[in-house]
Amino acid sequence: MLRYVTTNPGKVREAESYLADGSVSQLDFDYAEIQADELAPIAARGARDAYREAGEPVLVDDAGLFVEALDGFPGPYSSYVEDTLGIDRVWEIVHDLEDRRAAFRCTLAYCDGAGFAASPDAVDRGDRVAAAAAGPGGGTDDGGEDDEGGGGEGRAESLPVKLFEGYVPGRVVAPRGDGGFGYDPIFEHDGETFAEMDTERKNAVSHRGRALEKFAEWYADR
Numbered sequence: 001m002l003r004y005v006t007t008n009p010g011k012v013r014e015a016e017s018y019l020a021d022g023s024v025s026q027l028d029f030d031y032a033e034i035q036a037d038e039l040a041p042i043a044a045r046g047a048r049d050a051y052r053e054a055g056e057p058v059l060v061d062d063a064g065l066f067v068e069a070l071d072g073f074p075g076p077y078s079s080y081v082e083d084t085l086g087i088d089r090v091w092e093i094v095h096d097l098e099d100r101r102a103a104f105r106c107t108l109a110y111c112d113g114a115g116f117a118a119s120p121d122a123v124d125r126g127d128r129v130a131a132a133a134a135g136p137g138g139g140t141d142d143g144g145e146d147d148e149g150g151g152g153e154g155r156a157e158s159l160p161v162k163l164f165e166g167y168v169p170g171r172v173v174a175p176r177g178d179g180g181f182g183y184d185p186i187f188e189h190d191g192e193t194f195a196e197m198d199t200e201r202k203n204a205v206s207h208r209g210r211a212l213e214k215f216a217e218w219y220a221d222r
């Protein structure tokens with residue numbers, strides 16, 4: 001059984017459509033998120049911690065909204081900003097900007113305690129971070145060194161983690177729609193906010209959908 005590690009049931013609903021019925025269940029484990037400018041090291045550390053907690057294969061999902069004119073804010077701090085300011089106040093801030101372009105990014109980190117065969121799309125950490133910044137990227141291996149900005153934790157650091165990234169461009173708009181979760185009502189892609197889309201439509205274009213598609217393909221063939 002694959003455990004989707006999140007406190008957010010909205011993420012699990014979206015993931016279920018990519019994985020065989022009954023093959024995934026939510027692990028409501030609030031892993032400690034390290035501070036970092038990128039999602040990848042946060043997700044990788046979370047996956048190692050969650051695997052140690054669960055003792056079975058885990059998938060951690062770290063996501064965020066990156067507003068271009070705010071140099072990527074709130075980015076990895078999206079959850080904190082949603083809890084403190086709320087999305088209406090995020091909209092108020094962005095409303096005053098001329099350029100309201102933004103992107104959603106998602107990094108999935110898989111850990112099952114085993115190593116992974118080198119894959120053609122495996123890149124070193126520097127390239128992976130560049131790939132994340134550039135948008136869509138394939139699955140990459142996080143070699144398991146202490147590259148996450150946190151302190152050493154002995155052998156836990158050697159647990160290999162596989163990363164999958166997804167990206168969707170859009171813009172921040174006044175809240176519209178009742179569906180989805182998080183920032184969905186203020187994120188518009190192709191004329192519709194994510195909150196105006198049903199799960200199937202959102203998955204077809206979203207950052208999480210892109211990352212899940214890559215993960216599901218790799219997971220089925222591994």
Ligand SMILES: O=c1[nH]c(=O)c2ncn([C@@H]3O[C@H](COP(=O)(O)OP(=O)(O)OP(=O)(O)O)[C@@H](O)[C@H]3O)c2[nH]1
Nearest residue numbers: 006007008061062063064078079082181182183184
């Ligand atoms: O409009 C949205 N559409 C999405 O598809 C989406 N995915 C994530 N988010 C929001 O971005 C932050 C991520 O934070 P996050 O990855 O740390 O997750 P989280 O705090 O919700 O739960 P957990 O998985 O960490 O337990 C949180 O504010 C989420 O609400 C989204 N908002």
